[in-house]
Amino acid sequence: MKRFAILLLVINMAVSLFLTGCSSGAGNSSSGSSPKNSNGVTKLTLWTFVEQHAKFYEFMADEWNKQHPDKKIQIQATTYPYDDMHNKLLLSLQSGVGAPDIADIEISRFSNYLKGKPQLVELNDIVDPVKDKIVQSRLNIYSKDGKYYGIDFHVGATVIYYNKELLDKAGVDPDKIVTWEDFKEAGKKVVRATGKPMITIETSDLWSYWPLIVQQGSDFYGKDGSVTLDNETNIKTLEFLKQLLDEKIAKAAPGGGHHTEEYYGFMNKGGAASVVMPMWYMGRFTDYMPDLKGKMIIRPLPRWTVDGKRSAGMGGTGTVITTQSKNIKLAKEFLAFAKLSKEGNIQIWKQLGFDPIRWDVWEDPALKEPNKYTEYFGNDIFNILMTVKDEIDSPTITENTPKMNQLVVQSALYKVLKEGKQSPEQALKNVAKEMRK
Secondary structure (H helix, E strand, C coil), rough: CHHHHHHHHHHHHHHHHHHHHCCCHHHHCCCCCCCCCCCEEEEEEEEEEHHHHHHHHHHHHHHHHHHCCCCEEEEEEEEEHHHHHHHHHHHHHCCCCCCCCEEEEEEHHHHHHCCCCCEECHHHHHHHHHHHCCCCHHHHCCCCCCCCCCCCEEECCCEEEHHHHHHHCCCCCCHHHHHHHHHHHHHHHHHHCCCCCCEEECCCCCCCCHHHHHCCCCCCEEECCEEECCEEEHHHHHHHHHHHHHHHEEECCHHCCCCCCCHHHHCCCCCCEEEEEHHHHHHHHHHHHHHHHCEEEEEECCCCCCCCCCEEEEECEEEEECCCCCCCCHHHHHHHHHHHHHHHHHHHHHHHHHCEHHHHHHHCCHHHHHCHHHHHHCCCCCHHHHCCCCCCCCCCCCCHHHHHHHHHHHHHHHHHHHHHCCCHHHHHHHHHHHHHH
């Protein structure tokens, strides 16, 4: 009976997808590829869940057409809500009909599309020529059996954003904060001198915790997919965060996380001396915390050990080409141009404010040209990144990552850091036990 019910559900979803593809509006505009139109332009359909991504692809299509007048393309991009797009894409690939030429897949969902024989096009032939210029961990997370299936926008290098004004008041030199113990001692000085916490810590999201364990070579899962959440490194890291809160060196992020209106307002008024977030968080500062312009600087994460790593690559979106595309060769050429070329990576910085996956462009003069990010944080953003380019590991993503992340937040971070009802060890062991079932 259960199998029959599931079969009926799949049939209903497939029929719904078919009808959507035949109707007018967004669904129709996003169906499979079409041949060249009367103007000799090839349409490539693209699905994404981020409007800014769609605008980037459209811009790069215009640039492509200027350079390739004999192979002009039209990007027909459709932006769906996050869950809708991922569910629609997965169903279209499983059913064999209705998929676009190109699609964005968020990192935590990517493993769902690699099960069995991936219905995605292998991209090694466009990756290999520039592979030595790309941060390797950004390729590995979208790979299976040595084949690459997705190209990311950014490295997502996690850094620490310091409020230099508050550090100066406390007589703290950020460049002398080498280890997390140094950070803790500097934090005590900041609290004494300013009455402000050294750092904010999320209690309803993962950005204060997950990068800090990946930085140490640990994770929620091992490379073999086994649950490693309750290992010694992860327990000690959560204990450290709790200690910062208990000693008033840190403050729980207002609103629970670093993406809330309460937090933006708090931080914009100089509420804390630092925050740990990936590089893509720069846009949150420029857009939501304008009063900190010229006060914030970017530095590598403190080390946990003398020779420990100082960053971790977090977040991401892998752009794929589906096997249903009728224009695979052209789609590959455009994807390589948009996301693997030097020009494309420079535009990723200029338009999206992301740290591009090609580290060789980090030293390009174009990345030091004045824009809202250099005006806000200074001109040494990519000089800092170059010092950690070989220290940026990415997390292990599995099909159970979404559930794991939800439980870590709700049953560990919140209970330990917000409510104080459980010890770090007990909370992590409880979640690990649940995920091993």
